Amino acid sequence: MRHARDFAVTVLVLGLLGAVAGVLWSMLAPRPPYVMTGQGPFLADPSTQALIAADGWFAVITGALGLACGAVGYSLSRSARPLAVVLGLAGGGLLGAYLALLVGAAVNLAPATITASGRTSSSLFPGPLGLTAHGVMLAWPLLAVGLFFALEGIAGYRDSPLRRPFGGQDPYGPLSDYDISGR
Template identity: 55%
Template sequence: MAAGLLWSGLTPRAPYAVTEQGTVLADPTTQALIAADGWFAVITGALGLLCGGAAWFTSRRWMLPVLLGLCAGGVLASFLTLWIGTTFTIGAVTVEAAATPGVKVVPGALTLTASGVLVSWPLMAVGFFGLLEGMHGYRESPLRHPYGLGPN
């Protein structure tokens, strides 16, 4: 829940102009739409790293269930972050755009334009868990000391 509120608070909103035909993007060169995707990926990716590290350090005995839980929980957490972030508006929403006189400029709704960032939480969690396990497995491996040589 906090991730969605943080995403809603940090992300700038795209400016939309209210016209007779409806709302249209006031500034076609705005980077606000890309910034929303970027902030979502950074926030959920960082939380995925945190979850993956915590899972590896606390429960390495049951690796497969933990990995499945990280993956399913990360997908669920990403969708929950998206829902909370798009539902609740946190912080002051200001819009800056050069509008023609008589045209009202309003902030747009917070959305994701690149739906691929939804996998950043589970991808980072499972990937970091695998990286830590690979480093631990290499340290314990007899292949680390080839030809039967022990540590010096």
């Protein structure tokens, strides 16, 4: 029962952080310029870097949150139930990234600086914020779980008796048993 609670709390907290990440992404990521034609809206400048920049900002924001969540999750679960927290980091990271995408696309907080090559700024409008590289949605869960396992591996090695060869004993006995003078 405690495992289920730890999993659910981890997923819920990361989901709430996903909404915050979406608002932050909406504030930082540039929106691509669109122009309205008779057939509907079209990307005004196909060579715009705004689409790539939006993916990059999403990866930076969710990746930083993933690292923070992995470190906090590790420190809070050090005493017991790390499996529930690791699974919560993976599931909550996916949920948080998805909610960040939804909230960031729905909220428009970025300043409207619209430029495109060969277009006047009066016919341009900011387009919707979205992802073109959907693989960046994995930054949050992968970095959270990866950091958790890295910290667990470091702590496991530090506490391991394998770190001290021969159980901490000198395999040849004390140095006083050997004649090091060469006689």
